[in-house]
Amino acid sequence: MRVPEEFEELSPSEFFWRHKDLAGFTNPMRAIYGTIRELVENSLDAAEVHEIPLKLHLKVTRLEEEQKGEEGRQETLHLHIEDNAGGISREKIPNAFGRVLVSSKYRLRQSRGLFGLGGKMALIYGQSMTHEPFTIRSSVGKRNPIVEYTMMVDIEKNTPRILKRRRLQNPGGWRGTVIDLTTRGDWAHAKQKVVEYLTNTAIAAPYASIFFEDPDGAQYRFEPVTTDMPKPPTETRPHPSGLDVESLKRLATATKTTNLPTFLCRQFQRIGPVTAKKLLQFAGMHPRKDPHKLTREELIQLTNSMNSFTDFKAPEASCLSPVGAKQLEAGMRKQLKPAFVTTLARKPSSYSGFPFIVEAGVAYGGEIQPNTSGKIPIIRFANKIPLLLDEGSDVVRKVVDAVN
Ligand SMILES: Nc1ncnc2c1ncn2[C@@H]1O[C@H](COP(=O)(O)OP(=O)(O)OP(=O)(O)O)[C@@H](O)[C@H]1O
Ligand SMILES: [Mg+2]
DSSP states (O other): OOOOOOOOOOOHHHHHHHTGGGGTOOSHHHHHHHHHHHHHHHHHHHHHHTTOOOEEEEEEEEEEEEEEETTEEEEEEEEEEEEOSOOOOTTTHHHHHHSTTOOSOOSSSOOSOOSSOHHHHHHHHHHHHHOOOEEEEEEEOTTOOEEEEEEEEETTTTEEEEEEEEEEOOTTOOEEEEEEEEEEEOHHHHHHHHHHHHHHHHHHOTTOEEEEEOTTSOEEEEOOSOOOOOOOOOOOOOOGGGOOHHHHHHHHHHOSOOOHHHHHHHHSTTOOHHHHHHHHHHHTOOTTOOGGGOOHHHHHHHHHHHHHOOOSOOOOSTTOOOOOHHHHHHHHHHHHOOSEEEEEEOOOEEETTEEEOOEEEEEESTTOOOOTTSSOOOOEEETTEEEOSOGGGOHHHHHHHHOO
16 A cells, blocks of 8 residues: 655754755864854844944854764864844844844845854754754843843744843943854864954954954954944845846735836836836836736736836945945955055946946065965955855956966
């Protein structure tokens, strides 16, 4: 007799716990490197969105000496990370750190974070390797108390499990976030990557003060060289070029207006009354239509027309938060100590309705060490995040290699 197949549903935490590699936790070296990266990026985002010059303190301590198991070298490590950034209000802490796919960054505005996953993945990974809870302490400052949660994630249910909650006095108006967690990783192999990551982070965030102490007691200090913060990005409306039918349908269902041109002007950037009229002519649609009553065919027709209409202005770049040519130069001078440096920020361009800005710098001489491979060293960033892996397949490497 045929046994019927069993079907199960996985919670988002369960899914990412089972497929850690999707979040970059592929081996013990990448696990500890990824943990540090995710937490540092969260602090940088929280600093930049509130224009607070970041002070970051990171300490990794060895709890248990190295073991050589199937996974290779592994040791139990304690991680302490403290920032002076925006902090998180107390009622938001449990879900921000205990529920996968919860984020304050699901908006049309540039930030390093995007998915609502990274910080949680670091915590879930540590919890699943050591079965230790983690602690989050935070305050949004001024007259608000400091709240400390000792928590775990209920991975099967994707819910925060609060083991202890404390309220602490905050007479000094301290603001920031402190995370303590126990995890496992291959420090010996991760060490060089972590230091390189922090060094490159200090180039793209020259306003930040970063102090790092590693498990062997070595201390690394990255001092700020500017108080200028990148201009915080503003949230924008979608640009019509990159739209799909589902997005158009959602906007058309939610809108309060019953007038199609008004709907287009309100919901999208780069559409004013004149462009709306031209677009509707181009789409062959009557302007008196009620957006709520668009049929499936009309939604598809309008989406296709929005995607192929060529008279829209390029998307607004105010949702971006570039490093800035001046800041990049300051960062490169500070970390590389070259004899010569020049930087450039291009004008915004766009792809498929999304704006982007290319920023680059060239430095030469001074204390720059030549690559042992004989190739020109390249420091790459995407979204202001240092890229340390897979340089060989990057077009930047190919272009630089082609230069005499
Ligand atoms: N140090 C911090 N200071 C202030 N808020 C923070 C801090 N760390 C995390 N948060 C808040 O917790 C949320 C969840 O963080 P998490 O890293 O899990 O996801 P994310 O940063 O939104 O996206 P990504 O998966 O791309 O990292 C963030 O969106 C942010 O609102
Ligand atoms: Mg994050």
